[in-house]
Amino acid sequence: MKAKSTSIRISSIFFDNTDTKVLIKGETFKNHLSYPSEMFISFNELNVLLNYLQKHNPSVLISDLFVEEALGYDYTQTSLDANSLENTSFDRSLFSFTCERKLVRA
Secondary structure (H helix, E strand, C coil), X not given: CCCCCCEEEEEEEEEECCCCEEEEEEEEEECCEEEEEEEEEEHHHHHHHHHHHHHHCCCCCHHHHEEXXXXXXXXXXXXXXXXXXXXXXXXXXXXXXXXXXXXXXX
16 A cells, blocks of 8 residues: 655745745645645755746746845845645655655754
8 A cells, every 4th residue: 555645735935045945835735634834945956846836837937926025235035926826736756856854853
């Protein structure tokens, strides 16, 4: 019996020009459970995700959805609101080529 994989429905993507991490906000689904979640990914993984979203939303140009805000002192924050996309869910195995994610509890 194969276990059902974990999928994530994206609500927004955030990153800035001073960090190497991208924040994905959304909802995680596994079996019959769902819960709000946030996840950090790298820019390489962001490229994989954007290509996936573009492929599954051909009527929208994903790059046009990004909004960049200049917040002063050469600091910019870039965001994408995924509400205008029809298909925002992806399987976590999309990032299978990268290192495994670990949950750390303190």
